[in-house]
Amino acid sequence: MLLQRLFGIKRITVIGVYKDADQNSFLFTALTVEKKKEELTIVKRNSFTRIEDLALIDKDPVILVFDGKGVLNKKIDYKNEEDVAWKKNLDFNTIYYTAYNTDSTSFISFTRKPFADEILTVLKQNKTEIIDFYVGPLTAVVLKPFIDAPYLVSYKTRLEYDTTGLAGIEKVTQDSPADKYSIGNTVVSAAELPLYAAATNFYINNEGFEKSVLAEININEVLYKRAFNVLGVTMLVAMLLLLMVSYGTIQYLLSENAALKQENLYASHTVSEIQKLKSDMDKKMKILENTGRISKNFMSFYASCLGSSVTSGISFSEMQIAPVNGEIKGEKKIDINAKVILVSGTCISDENLDEWLKVLKKIDWIRTVEILSITKNKEGRHEFELKIILNDF
Structure with a gap:
């Protein structure tokens, strides 16, 4: 069964409910066993006499074994008509029983229901999970292959064996010191033998047993409950892990988003600064362009060219390259005429000036030459002012 393999019960507590024949009181013997691979190990032993102490046992699934006063044992020989008739007349509605059947005989242990119902009621009130139930000593049969004894x-019942198997069953008055049994590495007493055997049979399920069916026992319900608990805890842990992952992811994305917003803010500020710097650069380039400072020809070039072009009889008194238009006043904008050179000087005669003008008109970076004024001074020399307009830079 898949459910048994996945959520199988690995730890159980077997409670022996023994009723004393003389004092009419209970003796409870509890064995807690664990299944580790193929070995069944006793991990806890406990004994008590009060019914109230049943509430103190570990919350493991429980197997009950009833024996002592009120439990009767009988061998039924199928070849004996009286035995067969006795079994047919047995009122199974008023008893709980456990039988071990062979081909020719049946051994049965039984007790009236009130004996067991008292204990079952207490365990039900304690919400104990009952997974199996036996009456009498017959569970010890499953351990006989591991015990070399006749x-x-x-507990207080002697199970006799012959070459064919279980041959007889009878009560004994007390345990003898020799009634200790070794099963592998485990040693049990006579009182513990049927309990350890009941735990063993839970896992091997010997088909020779026949017993009463209790409404309180529903192994599938126990397995489903265990599966539900395991799956519930697993789902809860998974949900918590998913929530943690989701929370971590959200926090990461929020931090990344904040970082991107910060980067966008810096980028936007940078773009704005770049645009501002570009605008400032354009303005300054415009100013430099207007002043001729970014021309391939500098002031010294123009001065040198004009100086070397002068013909005989002409001398310069002043040269203004890119002169300022108007008067410079305070913070008023300065208007520079970058494409103009003003030259003032003197010449001996008009012919000298005409000859130089012809030379100037042949220079490629000069667009036009205008004569602003020409006068004759007291020494007889001609004073002139020229306006040289340059080609585009």
């Missing part, structure tokens, strides 16, 4: 004492 008989077994299971």
Whole structure:
């Protein structure tokens, strides 16, 4: 069964409910066992006498074994008509029983229901999970292959064996010191033998047993409950992990988003600064362009060219390259005429000036030459002012 393999019960507590024949009181013997691979190990032993102490046992699934006063044992020989008739007349509605059947015989242990119902009611009130139920000593049969002895004492009942198997069953008055049994590395007493055997049979399920069916026992319900608990815890842990991952992812994305917003802010500010600097550069380039400072020809070039072009009889008194238009006043904008050169000087005669003008008109970077004024001074020389307009830079 898949459910058994996935959520199988690995730890159980077997409670022996023994009723004393003389004092009419209970003795409870509890074994807690764990299944590790193929070995069944006793991890806890406990004994008590008060019914109220049943509430103190570990919250493991429980197997019950009833024996002692009120439990009767009988061998039924199928070849004996009286035995067969006795079994047919047995009122199974008023008893709980456990039987071990062979081909020719049946061994049955039984008790009236009130004996067991008292304990079952207490366990039900304690919400104990009951997974199996036996009456009498017969569970010890499953351990006989592991015990080399001619008989077994299971609590206070002697199970006799012959070559064919289980041959007889009878009560004994007390345990003997020799009634200790070793099963592998585990040692159990006669009182513990049917309990350890019941735990063993839970896992191997010997088909020779026949027993009462209790409404309180529903192994599938126990397995479903365990599966639900495991899956519920797993789902809860998974949800918590997903929430943590989701929270971490959200926090990461929020931090990344904040970083991107910061980068966008810086980028926007940078773009704005770049645009501002570009605008400032354009303005300054415009100013430089207007002043001729970014021309391939500098002031010294113009001065040198004009000086070397002068013909005989002409001398310069003043040369203004890119003169300022108007008067410079305070913070008033200065208007520079970058494409103009003003030259003032004197010449001996008009012919000297005409000859130089012809030379100037042949220079490629000069567009036009205008004569602003020409006068004759007291020494007889001609004073002139020229306006040289340059080609585009």
